[in-house]
Amino acid sequence: MNEEKVDHIKSLIKEKAQDQIKEYLSELHPADIAELLNDLTSSESKDIFRLLDNEVAADVLVEMDDDMRNEFLELLPSATIAKRLIDHMDTDDAVDLMRDLDTTKQSEILSHIEDVEQAGNIVDLLKYDEHTAGGLMATELVKVNENLSMPECLKEMRMQAEELDNVHYVYVIDDDNRLQGVFPLKKVITSPSVSKVKHVMKKDPISVRVDTPLEEVAQIIEKYDLVALPVVDGIGRLEGIITVDDVMDEIREQAEKDYQLASGISQDVETDDNLFKQTRARLPWLLIGMIGGMGNSVLIEGFSSTLTTEMSYYIPLIGGTGGNVGTQSSALVVQGLANSSLNSKETLKQVTRESVVALVNATIISMLVYIFNFFRFGPTAVITYSVSLSLFSVVMFASIFGTVVPMTLERLKIDPAIATGPFISITNDIVGMMFYLFLTRLLS
Structure with a gap:
């Protein structure tokens, strides 16, 4: 964020021009808002954060650097974190946020999450090592049963897609939730309505297990040019997906850590650390x-x-x-x-x-x-x-x-x-x- 824009927002904060601040922020991407907060004082950034609506605030929190995010989380009540932030996050982002908190704070936040299924998913994901596929995956995805007809499949896809920001692939499962294939969206248009999903799906999709190391996940996504990769448990049940942007974020962090180790720095530090x-x-x-x-x-x-x-x-x-x-x-x-x-x-x-x-x-x-x-x-x-x-x-x-x-x-x-x-x-x-x-x- 350039100095001119930072000075402009600071002057608006001093003038307490909340309407103008909201209008200005509405034109910024969450990542830009997170960068802006990093350039402001602690009190100024808190004033800005309070003006954001819940969905944007959740996205901004995901984009923040770890130190500032933890500072915000320490100040916010557990109920506010649960209802204003966690409820508007994908499970993988929610888990990343929760990992940095102590177990007492985690329990308090989980108790305030109204969606029992979401809370259960977060608890399950927290059990996985953060450097494995299970620790990185999100549970938000579209899946259909292999025995559905085309009209039934389309109806099911619409219902599930309404709850998601992005749909990368449609996964096909059997009656026991085991991954059977990937359903090409093109087939919705080209296949006859009498066809069943299992007759047109792409069988034996590339997948990883929940305990697959992050490095291997990244190599598979790169090798096969995938946007998302399904994650299964030990008996092949579909547990979640990993998207390419999440993998790249983790690999970048690991590369920074390795570079610091090679330079003789024994732990992760930033230039603005104390x-x-x-x-x-x-x-x-x-x-x-x-x-x-x-x-x-x-x-x-x-x-x-x-x-x-x-x-x-x-x-x-x-x-x-x-x-x-x-x-x-x-x-x-x-x-x-x-x-x-x-x-x-x-x-x-x-x-x-x-x-x-x-x-x-x-x-x-x-x-x-x-x-x-x-x-x-x-x-x-x-x-x-x-x-x-x-x-x-x-x-x-x-x-x-x-x-x-x-x-x-x-x-x-x-x-x-x-x-x-x-x-x-x-x-x-x-x-x-x-x-x-x-x-x-x-x-x-």
Whole structure:
């Protein structure tokens, strides 16, 4: 939201021109209103929020960032949240909102929801892990029985569609609510009225189970270009659907988290978070890096009799090369694990492939440095050989280490994105220095 519009709405708030504010807000998308609230003070945003009608207020709340949304929810009574907001949300959005609240507040809100079926659906969805299909799905969908005729099917579709904002697909179920197929809307027009749904439906639709991980859901939607994906339970009963916009939101959040992990930030933070939260998220890896640097200094001190002035010139090269190579290898592996082009069970195969690439890279880098030092220090100087051999060893180690670590973390159910950041750089820096100092002493 540009500064001119923010200043305009602030002036209207000061003038208490509620009618003008309502007219202005009516022209904005809920996402724009949420952005506007984020640019206002706490009291100003609350004044604006009170002027929104229930449906718009619910949509705006969904679009808010987590911190501001939680701030609003803390101030609102449970009855207001239930009747003014939850009643106007799809179940997946309602569940996302409820997850951030403590169990006492959840119970209070649920007790004020008048629609018993909606409350039951929310309770059921809260039981699922938020990073699975069950935790992300919505229960609002259109489904018809396979034995309905075309006129009956059309009537049923109309009745159900009246309660929904969007209809992506029509799903076909049997008498036990098991998913049987997808009903193409075109068939309503082209099929004879005597036909039954089961004769014209598309059988064996692509679906996922409630416990399917979010990453796999996203891959299926991308692979088959789906707008929505049905979710079934262990015996094939239709439980809900996941829409592509919900998946993209979750994947974006996960990508941001992985990027922060790779940058050495241990938890999700924003630029406007308070000082304590930002410090707590960033300090742990900085402390680990400090310890690594201190370890390096002790290592160098132990080899002070071997370390010459010329040798010190190449300390940044050894450490930097090891960190860069390790980060490259681990980044490729993490990317492969994320898009399923690589399996954590293929560790040996990937290590072999990476070793071949590392061998080529190590040979080229070490030979170039050898040629440079050959003319700089002469063919008999220890540094001419030690730097090249150290670089060769560091590149080989960093490549293999950067491959093994993320694949091991994946098998241990730990986010492998950790391996693309300071962990790899610090480790390779220390190991590279050990190679350099030991080889130099050995060749002296």
